[in-house]
Amino acid sequence: MRVAYTLEQCWHPTPGGTAVAALRIARELQARPDDVELLFVAGKHSAAPSLEYRPSGPVAMLPLARPWLYEAWTRLNWPKVESVTGGIDVAHATGLIPCASNMPLVVTVHDVAFLHDPEKFSRQGARIMTRSLDVIRRRADRVICSSQATIDDCIAAGIDAEMLRHVPLGVDSAVASDSAVDRVRRRYLLPDEYVLFVGTREPRKNLARLALAMSKRATRQTLVVVGADGWGDIGVVDHGDTLFLGFVPDDDLAPLYAAASVFAYPSEREGFGLPVAEAMAQGVAVVTSRGTSTEEVAGGAAVLVDPFDADDIAQGIDQAFDQRAELSAPGIERAGQLTWAAAAERTLAVYRELAA
Numbered sequence: 001m002r003v004a005y006t007l008e009q010c011w012h013p014t015p016g017g018t019a020v021a022a023l024r025i026a027r028e029l030q031a032r033p034d035d036v037e038l039l040f041v042a043g044k045h046s047a048a049p050s051l052e053y054r055p056s057g058p059v060a061m062l063p064l065a066r067p068w069l070y071e072a073w074t075r076l077n078w079p080k081v082e083s084v085t086g087g088i089d090v091a092h093a094t095g096l097i098p099c100a101s102n103m104p105l106v107v108t109v110h111d112v113a114f115l116h117d118p119e120k121f122s123r124q125g126a127r128i129m130t131r132s133l134d135v136i137r138r139r140a141d142r143v144i145c146s147s148q149a150t151i152d153d154c155i156a157a158g159i160d161a162e163m164l165r166h167v168p169l170g171v172d173s174a175v176a177s178d179s180a181v182d183r184v185r186r187r188y189l190l191p192d193e194y195v196l197f198v199g200t201r202e203p204r205k206n207l208a209r210l211a212l213a214m215s216k217r218a219t220r221q222t223l224v225v226v227g228a229d230g231w232g233d234i235g236v237v238d239h240g241d242t243l244f245l246g247f248v249p250d251d252d253l254a255p256l257y258a259a260a261s262v263f264a265y266p267s268e269r270e271g272f273g274l275p276v277a278e279a280m281a282q283g284v285a286v287v288t289s290r291g292t293s294t295e296e297v298a299g300g301a302a303v304l305v306d307p308f309d310a311d312d313i314a315q316g317i318d319q320a321f322d323q324r325a326e327l328s329a330p331g332i333e334r335a336g337q338l339t340w341a342a343a344a345e346r347t348l349a350v351y352r353e354l355a356a
Contacts, residue, residue, distance in 0.1 A: 001036045001355050004081040004091045006099045008042045008066060010053040014228045016200050017274045018110055019053050021146070021169050021343075022094035027056055028344030035348060039085040041099070043069035052250055060084035067128070073100045074131050077139070089355045092347075097128065098135045104354035107136050108144040108167075111271030111293075112153045113204060120203040120268075133157060142350050146272040147293035165350050168297075170340030171277040172254070173332075180255040187252070188245055194222045195317060196260035196284075198253070198275040201229050204268045206289075206307050211242055213266075213313035219321075223264075226256060257282040262320045265294060266307040273297045277338050280331030285320040287313070299337070301330035 005026060009019045029036050040059040043066050048054055062079045064072055072078050077100045082088050091101035098107045112133065118126045136143060137158055144167045145151045151164050184190065195214065199205050207225065214223045220241055228247040248256065257263065263279035264287045273294035279286050286302035288294040295304055303323070305316035320327065 001089045001351055002085070002087065003036055003038055003351055004041050004085045004088045004099070004101065004103075005038045006041050006081065006091075006093050006095065006097075007055050007059060008069065008097070009095045010049040010055060011042060011045055011066070014200050015049070015053045017169075017272070018095050018108075020274065021110070021272075022108070023053065023055065024170060024172075024340045025094075025344050025347055028340050029348065030056060032344075032348070036351060039088065041081045041085060067124075070097050070128055070132075073097060074128065074135050076100070090351050092351070096136075097132050098139055104141045105139055106142045106144060106350055106354065107140045108146075109136070109150060109154060109271075110146055111150050111269065112157055113269040113271075115153070115157060116269060117204060133159075141354055144347065144350060147270075147296050149293035149296060150271050165346070167343055167346040167350070168338060169272050169274055169277070170343045171274065171281050171335050171338045172340075173281040173335055174254065176255040176258040176282060180251075181259045184252050184255040185259055188224075188243075188256075190224065190243075190256075190259060191222050193261040194224045194243075194259075195262045195264050196224050196226065196256065196279070197264055198226045198257070198278070199265065199267070200227050201225070206266050206268050209307065209310045209313060210264055210266055212310040213264075213317065214241060216310060216314040217318060219318070221261065224256070224260070226253070253278070254282060257284055260284050261324065262287060262317055264313070264317055264320075265289070266305055266313050266316075267292070267294060268307050270294050276302065277335050281335035283328040283332050285324045285327040286331060287316045287320045297338075299334040301327060301334040303327070 040055050042059050080100045081091050090104050092106040093099040094108050114121045114126045114129045143164050146169050155161050223242045225244045257279050263284045266289050270293045276288050276294050276297045288302050289307040290304040303316045303320045306312040
């Protein structure tokens, strides 16, 4: 099968988890050349994306740059991806924006949080995502969702349940070495004990309540925040115990998880919650949100809290500190169930459905 595989999100100012997922699944699919040939597609760019988000192969570029590309795809169903890839069997838009094609179309929808909380997105972002959802209803042949929570949201948003396919994401589960942990402790001047958050800094990640929860605890530890700047004011009041590291290289991320005492991720809404799985893979006690996809990802191996209640978040962090030993092994076991190979196999099964 020849599959046009869009990777425009790799050039976004903050590529985020959607780019990570698309690239990791692509790498697994590329290891199966007898089954599928991936043909990477993006808009017009004068330079490659940053090293961490660089595709593992050549990228065919369409004649339009973003945002005009997204406008043309959703309004005109043009330019077709096959115009730069040659003949294909399936087109796969790996982000929410459906690409233009005359062939069977797969779209990956990680979340539809913009429908629930549009004020937590830029006006332009909410507009293009809302229009994309309408196009998906009309043009997509299959929709891939990384969590059951997103499947339920898609059904509520009017997408035919028969089109939806569940493809959980994977996690890189190699445990950081002691030497790597020592290296990041020295590099970032980390305290002996700290609570870690990893994710793009934007309103729905709930950093304001997390920082407030940290200030309410009887035992004060530093909150270490890792992640690139996103959109909007995150509203964090720094009580003097918050360390912002910004974006960190991939080689530093696993040891930063491993060195943490507790990982706290009380996001208001997620499509999957990859940082939860990444933290559990390092044996770290996790605190995350009840009633969201991150509860689904945690699989019973985390402390669950109400993301809208700072007191409950504070109590959850205290509980995780007390239960670090009990949470470590179940977390590692749960993370081991989430593999990129399995995600690629399920994605390939969707391609086969359409190619048939």
